Amino acid sequence: MQHYLEFEKELATLEGKATELRSGNSSSGNPADNREAEKLEKKASNLLKELYNELTPWHKCQIARHPERPHASTYIERLMSEFIPLSGDRKFSEDKAIIGGLARLNDLPLVVIGHEKGNDTKSRIEHNFGMARPEGYRKATRLMEIADRFSLPVITLIDTPGAYPGKGAEERGQAEAIASSIEKCLQIKVPLISVIIGEGGSGGAVALASSNKVIMLEHSIYSVISPEGCASILWKNSDKMREAAEALRLTAKDLSKLGVIDEIISEPIGGAHRNIDEIIPRVGIAIERSLKKYHKQSPEAILEDRRNKFLNIGKLRL
């Protein structure tokens, strides 16, 4: 069953009624009901267009977190022609909040790393809702080292509410693990391309997104703090998340103006989850196109390009 967002209530009613009419007469084939269903579907499709034409930043937060939004595992499964998963940080444990491995995009060998949120209760718990512990970042660091050693480009798929705030995570050096993962991003001499496919949550996101090129899906978000967290700290009222989402400038469009991200991939009407077949190849093409740019660059130039990108951030206004 389709999951509807808070601002899609009217849409849910229309689409629900249409489905009911169609399923109710599947055997009898009542032409009047079919006509009515068609009318409702037309109305729903117009409404969908309308809604998605005037999305607020808070709406985008909801879309970015949509439970049916394609996750890292979806992209890996459907985009990569081969995939060998790699596990563990070799220090403490395996953290399934970050997945990754050796892969092939068409014929091109590479390393892919991504936050994985899971898509049902069981897998969400298994992947800790995409919130990594130090082991996750240390695994990512290890994978980036492998990529560097074998001159394989790295693709990171960003989708996390943030790093996991827990006792054990803190004791085992969450801060150090994130810092070292960022440092590794800024050390490897192979192209590093990030795609923010859903939620780019703070330090947990930038740990894997300190890249040559940051690509963002149209309705993804990228922020230093969640709108809810920001609202409760700055407004002292967590109900002010709409205002906070506005103020944080966390949309792809604003981040592009600020020079923080480099490319936006447009999403199907109604968001990536409404048409996964359409979004997957778009992401694939964007990654391939980005990698081409570094094809003829020396390893040193690739690293230099990445470092300069970050040194130069902060020179643009909205």
Place this chain on the structure above:
Amino acid sequence: MNWISNYVRPKINAIFSKKDTPENLWTKCPSCGMMLFHREVKDSLYVCNGCGHHMQISSTERLLSLFDGGIYSPIETEDVLEDPLQFKDTKKYAERIRETRKITGEKDAMVISMGDIGKLKVTVAVQNFNFMGGSMGMAVGNSIIAGVNNSLKHKTPFVLFSAAGGARMQESILSLMQMPRSIVAIQSLREEKLPYVVVLTNPTTGGVTASYAMLGDVTLAEPNALICFAGPRVIEQTIREKLPEGFQKSEYLLEHGMIDQVIPRDKIKNELIILLHILMKKPRAIRGNIKKAGEEKSSALK
């Protein structure tokens, strides 16, 4: 640049000329409640004589206590674009920062200076918690870059005293970008084999800990400082885990292998002299150059 001609002796006078009115003659230790004579607290670098609690120390007083003879020169940092996001919560950020500058007399939350520590030239960054919680925004990023550039230019070690509630939310994504940005700077120190020493002070949290503050070649911490990524309140609220005594304090981090040493404020200078001389492969520091931190101020006044 003749940095020695430019030292900050006038600032010393500014500190000492403050009227010792009866109201600020005494300070109450926030930890043990002991009443402390103001002048004594200053001399002990804001460490309680009763219980050893480390109180906030201003960046100026920190620098005076650290550099030989209290002599140092401030290093210019590049100005940032003012409020490129036009951020507004319950108040405009532009207004908030203007007021903070007026109250603190500082441009932003991190100052860079250079001077001698045990006759060794050192670049020092001090993060000021009193400036919007020491928060890391573009200006802090620029300070780190300026500090590192100064280190590279003069071939000095870089010592950073951290203190921050984390990223500056009013600069949103641009504050987050200071994590990789500051690390790019730190990497050029590594490449030139110049020591990067971090002294963690209370509190150091969030994106600051998760970037430049945890990447020192050597990491020291003042006693009982809160050092973490996610703060204890956040953990208790979201995870509902009961936290043990002393959790996320310097001593706890030492035990968990996250830092090299917990060191009282008045011993930091000596420790830095010795370890920086070793890392820079300089001859052993002369004993006479190693003074008790409190002595620096009085010698600077002569």
